[in-house]
Amino acid sequence: xxxxxxxxxxxxxxxxxxxxxxxxxxxxxxxxxxxxxxxxxxxxxxxxxxxxxxxxxxxxxxxxxxxxxxxxxxxxxxxxxxxxxxxxxxxxxxxx
Numbered sequence: 001x002x003x004x005x006x007x008x009x010x011x012x013x014x015x016x017x018x019x020x021x022x023x024x025x026x027x028x029x030x031x032x033x034x035x036x037x038x039x040x041x042x043x044x045x046x047x048x049x050x051x052x053x054x055x056x057x058x059x060x061x062x063x064x065x066x067x068x069x070x071x072x073x074x075x076x077x078x079x080x081x082x083x084x085x086x087x088x089x090x091x092x093x094x095x096x
Contacts, residue, residue, distance in 0.1 A: 031039075068082070071089075075082040 071085055072082040075085040078085070
């Protein structure tokens with residue numbers, strides 16, 4: 001591990017130690033945690049579904065409308081989501 005001085009010497013950059021006066025922090029002016037959270041609500045991602053794992057990636061592809069319509073129709077007939085059917089079809093193609 002290199003020290004900061006060694007890094008500056010290797011880069012041939014002069015190190016200037018700036019002398020800042022001690023600043024007095026005024027913490028009373030800071031908003032409360034409740035105010036920060038109210039003004040900046042935290043949105044969490046929905047929990048992963050059963051099909052989403054650490055080994056899956058979200059992608060975006062373009063398919064012809066008629067292909068997507070057919071996949072949606074077949075998925076509805078099987079009682080599943082069309083993304084699941086696309087996943088199954090891709091897995092079958094790769095395994096073949």
